[in-house]
Amino acid sequence: MRLFDLHCDTIEELKKRGEDYLNCTTQFSLRDREKFQKAVQVMAVFVPDDIRGQEAVQFVLDYHQYMDDQVRRTGGQAELVEKITDLDRILDEGKWAFIRSIESGAALNGDLDNINRFADLNFKMLGLVWNGANELGSGPNNDTGLTAFGKEAVKRMEQVGMIVDCSHLNDAGFEDLLNIAERPFVASHSNVRACCSHPRNLTDAQFKEIVRRGGLCGLNLFSRFIDDDDNGSKDYLLRHIYHMLELGGEDVIAWGGDMDGEITCDPDLNTPYGVGRFADYLVEHGIGEAAVQKIFFDNAYRFFKQQVK
Template sequence: MQLFDLHCDSLVNFKTLQSDFLCDKTQFSLRELGKFKRLCQTMAVFIPDEIRGEEAVEYFKVHRDYLKKLTKKQPELAEQAYTAEDIECITNVGKCAVVLSVESGAALGGKLENVDMLADSGVKMLTLVWNGINELGSGHNTEQGLTDFGKQVIRKMEERKIIVDVSHLNDPGFEDVCEIATKPFIATHSNLRAVCSHRRNLTDDQFKEIVRRKGLVGVNLFENFLSDEHVGDLDSLYRHVYRMLELGGEDIIACGSDFDGADIDVSLDTPAKFAASSDYLLQKGISEKILNKMYFENALEFFRKNL
């Protein structure tokens, strides 16, 4: 069993609950770590839309420090990873490799120099926006593209090797990223609009652009993004995976659960269940080679090439 998950919101939940990697009240935990051959979990510091400015910067720092506290408290379970080599070394000894990310560029507090602060903190991916408007741009509930500041941030992120994440970004913002970005970008937790029509999902053309740029797209388990009927079962997951492969996504398809940030079907609502969903996809005719890429190797290879 293996899983390289590009997005969850569990860190914020751990902090709120004053809990740890063995929490029994969250979708993500390491209570079933022993089932895994290898597990890498990206943990996002999610910045709510009501938090802005210096308050958002401090909110990030508090949660960054809480992750450090947890890895120090439970070193036998998890260790923070900064490179692909780290991920391999950590998972090879049976621990979970944890990658730090940020959901919403509001964490910068409107200051370009805070990109350096994020990079120095070990942040490897930054989701530019959430649902609303921040200093960088606008989420899928709005129509504005990137701000001038947002464009500057992308250039600075590329300098500091923080990966641009376009999940949540609206269509005009996606077009702006395509104009500015000189390096591959990713959608850590996004599905396809052709399968589920929610605006939060990627169009076929957007997905193909990420394929062309050799990025990544992590399949999101949120019921509302898996089907128009809000059914997030294994078959709904399969339909997105199948379409992504039709669009040439074999080398960029990945996993982006959105654990602890979304309503997820009981068949998929833990890391072990998500990893085990590969058995269902295998039964549906997707090859073991492709599943190995989707559940781990594509993300690991992207890290090798881009961090």
């Protein structure tokens, strides 16, 4: 089994609990690494909406150092991807490959030069917003689009090779993104609104735009985004996959589990190591083996190799 997961919040949970990747009570851990032939985890530094200004910049810098320290404590079981050309070597050595990302453009403090700064620190992806408003735009809590700074930030991110992540972005902001983005972008942890009406999910039109542009959409395991009854079972998640495939998404669907982001879902999916059982379940329910491999690894691997500097 191979896994490429586009989003988790584990690094901050480790710090809160005083744990490490090898000895932890978090959903994500390294305890069962041998279950994967190859494994990549995008590790997000989540900036809460109430942290702003220079404090938000420093928050990311502090977690950058903390992540480095935590990876060193794995005894070589994990390695951070500094350059995308390192990815294959790390995987061939049997390690978890960790890729840095930032969740919420509040981290930029309204300064485009911070995009270059974070890119130089090997953050490969940045989510424009979280639930509230920041200097770039807003999440689903209101209906304002991207700000002038947000539009310039997207352009700068594309220039430096940092992936634009539109998960959490509201509908008006998504429309603005379509008008300015020249490179493929991702929704790292988003489902589809046709199967669950939460505004965090993508409309069919939005998903089809991601397909048309060659982006990615990572399946989110938070039950509130899986079905309107907050059930979160794998049967409901399967509906999202069926629908995405009907919309032409075979080369776009990826995995964006959102581990340690307070997710509640099917018990089989409560850690990364349950995805093998879920992969078997997908095949049993008519999803082709090649498509399953694309969802769990191939699509995200191809995208990052092509799009990340």
